[in-house]
Amino acid sequence: MSGEVALAVRGLSKSFGALKVAQSIDLDLAPGARVGLIGPNGAGKTTLVNLLTGVIVPDAGSILLGGHRIDNIKPEARVRLGLARTHQINTLLSENDVRDNVAIAVAEREGFAWRSMLYTPQWRACREEAEARLAEMSIGHIADRRVSELPYGEQRLLEIAIAMALKPRVLLLDEPGAGVPSTESHIIHAALDRLPTDIAILIIEHDMDLVFRFAREIVVMVQGQVLRRGAPSEIAADPEVRAVYLGRSRH
Amino acid sequence: MGELLVRPRLLWHALPWVIAVAFYFFAGGYLSLGTQVMIWILFTLSLDLVLGYAGIVTLGHAAFFGFGAYAAGIFCVRVTGDPLLGMVVATLLTGVVGFLTGILILHTTGVTFLMLSLAILSMLAEFANKANSLTGGDNGLQGMELSPLFGQFEFNMFGYTAYVYTLVVLFLWFLVSWRVVHSPFGRSLDGIRQSPRRMRAIGTPVWWRLVAIYTLSAAMAGSAGVLSAYAARFVGLSVLSLFTSGIVAVMLILGGVRRIYGAFIGAAVYYLVQDYTAKLNPYLWEFVIGGLLIVVVLFLEGGLMSLIDLMARPFRRSTKA
Amino acid sequence: MAYALTILLDGVSFGMVLFVISVGLTVTMGMMRVVNLAHGSFAMAGGYIAAMMTQKGIDFHVAVVAGMLGAGVLGGICEFVFYRPLYRKGDLAQVLLTVGLVFISIASVTAIFGAFPYPLVMPKYMLELVDIGFRTYPAYRLFVLAVGGVAAAILWYVIEYSLIGAKVRAAVDNPRMARGVGMNVNLLFSLSFIVGCALAGLGGAIGAGMLSLEPAYALKYIVLFLVVVIVGGEGSFKGSFVAAMALGLIDTMGRYFIPDVAPYMLYVAVFFLLLWRPKGLLPPKSVA
Numbered sequence: 001m002s003g004e005v006a007l008a009v010r011g012l013s014k015s016f017g018a019l020k021v022a023q024s025i026d027l028d029l030a031p032g033a034r035v036g037l038i039g040p041n042g043a044g045k046t047t048l049v050n051l052l053t054g055v056i057v058p059d060a061g062s063i064l065l066g067g068h069r070i071d072n073i074k075p076e077a078r079v080r081l082g083l084a085r086t087h088q089i090n091t092l093l094s095e096n097d098v099r100d101n102v103a104i105a106v107a108e109r110e111g112f113a114w115r116s117m118l119y120t121p122q123w124r125a126c127r128e129e130a131e132a133r134l135a136e137m138s139i140g141h142i143a144d145r146r147v148s149e150l151p152y153g154e155q156r157l158l159e160i161a162i163a164m165a166l167k168p169r170v171l172l173l174d175e176p177g178a179g180v181p182s183t184e185s186h187i188i189h190a191a192l193d194r195l196p197t198d199i200a201i202l203i204i205e206h207d208m209d210l211v212f213r214f215a216r217e218i219v220v221m222v223q224g225q226v227l228r229r230g231a232p233s234e235i236a237a238d239p240e241v242r243a244v245y246l247g248r249s250r251h
Numbered sequence: 252m253g254e255l256l257v258r259p260r261l262l263w264h265a266l267p268w269v270i271a272v273a274f275y276f277f278a279g280g281y282l283s284l285g286t287q288v289m290i291w292i293l294f295t296l297s298l299d300l301v302l303g304y305a306g307i308v309t310l311g312h313a314a315f316f317g318f319g320a321y322a323a324g325i326f327c328v329r330v331t332g333d334p335l336l337g338m339v340v341a342t343l344l345t346g347v348v349g350f351l352t353g354i355l356i357l358h359t360t361g362v363t364f365l366m367l368s369l370a371i372l373s374m375l376a377e378f379a380n381k382a383n384s385l386t387g388g389d390n391g392l393q394g395m396e397l398s399p400l401f402g403q404f405e406f407n408m409f410g411y412t413a414y415v416y417t418l419v420v421l422f423l424w425f426l427v428s429w430r431v432v433h434s435p436f437g438r439s440l441d442g443i444r445q446s447p448r449r450m451r452a453i454g455t456p457v458w459w460r461l462v463a464i465y466t467l468s469a470a471m472a473g474s475a476g477v478l479s480a481y482a483a484r485f486v487g488l489s490v491l492s493l494f495t496s497g498i499v500a501v502m503l504i505l506g507g508v509r510r511i512y513g514a515f516i517g518a519a520v521y522y523l524v525q526d527y528t529a530k531l532n533p534y535l536w537e538f539v540i541g542g543l544l545i546v547v548v549l550f551l552e553g554g555l556m557s558l559i560d561l562m563a564r565p566f567r568r569s570t571k572a
Numbered sequence: 573m574a575y576a577l578t579i580l581l582d583g584v585s586f587g588m589v590l591f592v593i594s595v596g597l598t599v600t601m602g603m604m605r606v607v608n609l610a611h612g613s614f615a616m617a618g619g620y621i622a623a624m625m626t627q628k629g630i631d632f633h634v635a636v637v638a639g640m641l642g643a644g645v646l647g648g649i650c651e652f653v654f655y656r657p658l659y660r661k662g663d664l665a666q667v668l669l670t671v672g673l674v675f676i677s678i679a680s681v682t683a684i685f686g687a688f689p690y691p692l693v694m695p696k697y698m699l700e701l702v703d704i705g706f707r708t709y710p711a712y713r714l715f716v717l718a719v720g721g722v723a724a725a726i727l728w729y730v731i732e733y734s735l736i737g738a739k740v741r742a743a744v745d746n747p748r749m750a751r752g753v754g755m756n757v758n759l760l761f762s763l764s765f766i767v768g769c770a771l772a773g774l775g776g777a778i779g780a781g782m783l784s785l786e787p788a789y790a791l792k793y794i795v796l797f798l799v800v801v802i803v804g805g806e807g808s809f810k811g812s813f814v815a816a817m818a819l820g821l822i823d824t825m826g827r828y829f830i831p832d833v834a835p836y837m838l839y840v841a842v843f844f845l846l847l848w849r850p851k852g853l854l855p856p857k858s859v860a
Binding site: 306308355365378500533535544548 | 657683798
Binding site for chain 2: 053074075076077079080084085087091092093094095096100104105107108109112113114120122123126162163165166
């Protein structure tokens with residue numbers, strides 16, 4: 001294992017007036033990491049992702065992606081450096097078909113937009129790569145369907161396929177299973193299992209089955225702070241975590 | 252074997268241009284009407300790029316049309332009457348204005364942006380109104396003496412030169428628009444319209460893209476303005492009016508957004524309806540246009556092009572393999 | 573000093589007209605999130621109805637009230653037929669449909685009243701000059717100040733202290749939550765729209781001496797009303813009052829001191845102001 005950390009967060013803090021949504025958060029993601037981020041509603045999990053991607057500007061702290069400081073650069077630029085995310089609520093291009101949603105991402109990654117005036121075959125190449133990505137997520141068969149017509153579970157998979165098309169080094173998954181009916185959630189689980197092992201992945205989830213199966217490390221957040229971190233078995237057994245979170249969602 | 256030598260699609264694309272060329276020979280006294288329609292088509296097409304594809308809701312696009320017209324007029328009166336040089340200079344200058352205003356206001360959206368675009372239009376209109384010595388103020392810019400095109404073809408009241416000149420300029424810009432729209436750049440604009448958030452999440456420099464298309468569209472609208480100035484050899488304050496901005500938006504919506512030919516149909520239909528009903532009744536056309544606009548917004552989202560789509564559907568199925 | 577006070581009075585009376593007309597628009601845009609470019613048409617309607625009645629010899633005050641009510645009724649009809657479908661549609665659809673309404677209103681007015689400026693006949697006493705200490709001043713402008721002031725005060729009271737005012741404020745802050753809490757948002761929207769149009773009509777009627785009635789009214793002045801709303805902050809009553817006063821004063825001062833540059837000044841000021849504060853001077857705080 002290389003010593004270099006894929007994503008390093010130090011002392012990240014943010015307040016909205018009196019509301020402290022992030023309090024001096026430290027986090028490390030090694031290459032190939034599988035970290036689950038859990039916590040009750042309002043703990044600041046999505047806020048953390050927004051801080052990492054640059055949608056929100058932190059008050060203090062630093063974020064390093066592969067050793068480079070990224071906390072002062074625009075969201076678009078962070079993507080180009082290898083940081084990708086999915087959203088809790090789908091942000092897909094609903095007027096386009098599935099393949100195009102991914103192909104557009106490929107075209108961006110390759111920087112085709114400015115050269116596009118001269119090279120039409122490149123778009124074809126983007127579409128071909130898009131089909132490959134869709135196949136990886138086992139949704140290759142719906143490449144021609146319009147996004148607005150897809151069932152919700154497949155939309156979530158498309159969200160992930162688009163993020164993967166960016167060839168990220170670090171992937172932030174914001175509740176990939178959210179809103180997916182239980183009859184379809186196994187396809188999400190299967191897709192997550194097949195994600196490349198060299199990418200560092202941080203996953204926010206409320207589905208405990210998914211988190212405990214998928215993650216090799218768990219971070220528990222409460223009220224903007226990191227409460228505990230450790231292996232799944234440790235977290236499951238930790239009385240404080242149970243009291244704050246797990247105890248309420250016993251099934 | 253029975254195979255067509257030319258794909259049917261290509262025939263449909265050639266149709267508007269064939270009509271335009273035929274019109275030249277058969278139009279008679281209606282030639283200048285045709286020139287006007289083409290000028291508005293170009294203007295509407297420029298708005299489609301910015302509003303239809305990129306989703307920039309602006310009511311200030313007449314600012315570029317008007318600036319191009321006045322720039323061409325002033326250039327002709329003050330510098331030289333060369334119509335080619337004048338077109339190039341005025342178009343470039345308008346593009347610069349588009350760029351400068353774009354970088355100032357494109358970070359805003361919604362009503363704030365709308366207001367800012369209106370403010371710019373209003374400022375230009377006031378300037379044109381007051382700067383009498385330069386623009387002729389209320390009376391308009393007069394005394395444009397255009398040199399003959401290529402030393403041979405005069406711009407005169409018969410309007411033959413103006414018609415052909417306009418047709419060629421429209422065709423060139425049409426090619427540019429087509430390329431832009433069917434490229435990854437054009438697709439990214441469409442994506443930005445649907446979800447800027449999604450586009451940022453895949454690394455698109457959204458703001459720069461918007462500035463780029465706004466600049467291009469401004470230059471294009473400027474060209475339309477130049478053509479307008481050349482066709483009439485006169486520039487009036489109406490080129491910088493809110494009404495003009497409104498009309499071009501009506502034309503676009505009528506024809507259908509994001510359908511390049513929508514601009515063609517919308518501009519042609521509007522102009523013809525206006526011309527016809529204005530003769531019947533001076534204010535009837537405003538009524539008709541207002542009503543059409545409401546009907547289109549409420550019931551016919553794709554504009555007239557969507558009606559054409561509906562009619563063409565049975566034919567299209569038979570041509571697909 | 574007298575000069576300055578005159579400018580102040582002129583500016584504030586103009587501002588009052590702008591406020592009364594624009595306050596309905598700030599609610600429509602802030603609460604229902606509809607870009608209503610046809611708002612000027614309702615002001616115009618109120619003005620024309622009142623003017624028509626005064627020309628027929630009906631008492632001025634009655635005519636003004638009739639204009640207000642007429643505009644309100646028109647607002648109710650339009651809300652039901654045209655604006656309801658717009659609530660869910662995007663900016664572009666709203667802009668276009670309301671532009672269509674503007675076109676129709678201009679055409680209608682031209683057809684019924686003709687293309688030239690249409691005078692509103694004011695009672696004799698209105699045209700007199702009143703002695704207000706340091707100079708004599710047109711009674712008309714004092715009348716506008718009084719009516720505007722009373723309207724503003726009533727509005728302020730209703731908005732701040734009544735239940736329906738609280739509901740309106742809540743719906744402006746967060747329409748989704750308001751619906752979730754069980755408020756009959758549709759009814760609230762309709763009522764607010766009607767009241768807003770009625771106020772616009774009132775402003776159009778009493779302001780006919782400053783914003784002259786002609787078919788192009790709806791298009792000419794909508795920019796002014798939009799400026800008041802956006803500079804003040806969409807949905808903000810205080811903001812639109814402040815903005816209206818500011819706009820009235822700036823415009824008046826411009827006319828007095830720098831008549832050549834006056835029209836620009838306004839747009840330049842708005843331009844830089846919006847770049848500095850895109851959400852307006854006093855936007856209502858959102859709980860979202």
